[in-house]
Amino acid sequence: MSLRYALLALLRVGPLSGYELQKQFSMSVGHVWHAPDSQIYPELRKMEAENLIEGEEQPRGQRATRRVYHVTEAGDRAFLEWMQTPLEYARVRDPAHLRAAYLEAASPETARAFFRRHTEQWEAELAQWEGELHRIAQVDNPMLVRRLAVTDPADRERTIAFKRFTYEGLVDRAHAEIAWARRGLELIDSLESEGGAGPVPNGPEPSAARA
Amino acid sequence: MSLRYALLALLRVGPLSGYELQKQFSMSVGHVWHAPDSQIYPELRKMEAENLIEGEEQPRGQRATRRVYHVTEAGDRAFLEWMQTPLEYARVRDPAHLRAAYLEAASPETARAFFRRHTEQWEAELAQWEGELHRIAQVDNPMLVRRLAVTDPADRERTIAFKRFTYEGLVDRAHAEIAWARRGLELIDSLESEGGAGPVPNGPEPSAARA
DNA sequence: AATTGCATGTAACAGGTTACATGATTGC
DNA sequence: GCAATCATGTAACCTGTTACATGCAATT
Known part of the structure; x- marks a missing residue:
């Protein structure tokens, strides 16, 4: 569950495409919560399906497109609510x-x-x-x-x-x-x-x- | 993968039933590697299928049985080999x-x-x-x-x-x-x-x- | 024309969590 | 007779990992 909040934390700053997000991720929040791109893209789709974020197709060159995501009001609320819920600690596994x-x-x-x-x-x-x-x-x-x-x-x-x-x-x-x-x-x-x-x-x- | 070596570590001391193992586990190695019983029983079966351990059905009362496991030579070898392989570190996720x-x-x-x-x-x-x-x-x-x-x-x-x-x-x-x-x-x-x-x-x- | 970077995923699998499920035995 | 504890699992789900897969765009 943490991944989506890590993504929301970045997107709350401003819209980003999946690719940009993934790059920013590895250079910032990825230092405390690693996630590979193969996990980020599907999670973004799921978050969109749950109305936490919205994606807009943008043209790129002649044929290609990219999908730029921004946080919805519900997404912002979800992030703030998560910040208020007690953190769940994983059992020791070292x-x-x-x-x-x-x-x-x-x-x-x-x-x-x-x-x-x-x-x-x-x-x-x-x-x-x-x-x-x-x-x-x-x-x-x-x-x-x-x-x-x-x-x-x-x-x-x-x-x-x-x-x-x-x-x-x-x-x-x-x-x-x-x-x-x-x-x-x-x-x-x-x-x-x-x-x-x-x-x-x-x-x-x-x-x-x-x- | 660590779970099986945690189990082998305990069984190497002497045979135990799944239930005993699970109790001992939570009081010893479970302090560094948590595992619920719902994970321990299936893992023991898998380890048995791979000949790392052997289980013996023991009668218990009139109708019930319990399965006492002991480490095979292959299991002992697997444990010692694992001790020699470099540990794989999980990516940060905190x-x-x-x-x-x-x-x-x-x-x-x-x-x-x-x-x-x-x-x-x-x-x-x-x-x-x-x-x-x-x-x-x-x-x-x-x-x-x-x-x-x-x-x-x-x-x-x-x-x-x-x-x-x-x-x-x-x-x-x-x-x-x-x-x-x-x-x-x-x-x-x-x-x-x-x-x-x-x-x-x-x-x-x-x-x-x-x- | 070739390389690097942009861009987006799918599929199979491993490992772990939670909840559910069942019944026998022993000691009081 | 009842409770504790011995005893053993299954099923559904979630998260994360690894490998695979594709193709355009921009720069040199």
Whole structure:
């Protein structure tokens, strides 16, 4: 259900074609809610069928057309209503922590590879999110600029503040995941160096800098 | 795909019926990978069809039976192979951060309700994970006890260490989410008190204790 | 003329959710 | 006799993924 609200959020700024929307999507809200074009086009059709948006065929060249969508009043209302409904949280389903819980079944090298991959993954996300944070600070994201242009001056600060705050949270999360992976590598080292020297059941963390 | 490996992880400790498995699941690996029983039973059948596990009908009372599953050699191999394959990371899809990014479209009170709900949600998760961490430290989780009983003494320390490490990561995450929500509430306060006093484009965080 | 970008989808499948459905056994 | 819990599923639906499929337009 979130996809349609992500789409409405973009369309509320102004009309866009499916293609434009899909491009804007990947450069803005796609950083928190990924969706491929094969999902976006059908969803737009469904939203149109439900009168949340309206599409207008526009000629393009001689033969081709494109469909430009704009939000209807019902769509605007639906978005605002969604903002007011309590968010539904998905049940935990975390493949990385699932695997981490059973790393004793892997060799130290395999376990290290896992944590290196985890670091790599989250560093890539971090780069995306930090980039976005930077573009927000510089007011240098095309979608954000368009949004501010149609926003009451009194609300511009809030608009920017919530975007920044969102990406700060994501950046923090990425840092936390990377730190966890680093501690994981340290844990493997310490388990290896201890070797068969007997268990240390409830000893302190090897070198994990946790409060 | 993760579900079957979560199930294999439990069954590798020893045979269990679907019902027992489902109970054990919710008390152990279910804390990182939720699955309802309506998903577990069919998955067990599928795994049996693929020879990863074998089920034995056991009589129970006069008429009833129960099906006790144990891991086959192929199942054991499949689990170990999975442990060695690089984890596939799902694309970002975060409803809370999606909504946070557009909170300027909500009233301050609605925005506060969102962050209070977020706090509540993660405090519930935190309680679960801290409880689990405590049970790991006390070696007081039935599944863990059974696991250690069939684990080479030399590997017991690692087994415990990785479980503890996993839940520590989750506890950290919960703390981070709660801290983010608290900063969100502070942000709303500061935006309200500033009122129409003009934007503070790139000013420091209101009172966010971030590095 | 060829490449890149614009533009829009369909189809098959995997995975997960919710609701529904049924009945036996054991302990009180 | 009744409740709890043991025990096992099916069906419909939703969301998302991957692969496939097509063709025009603008630029070089």
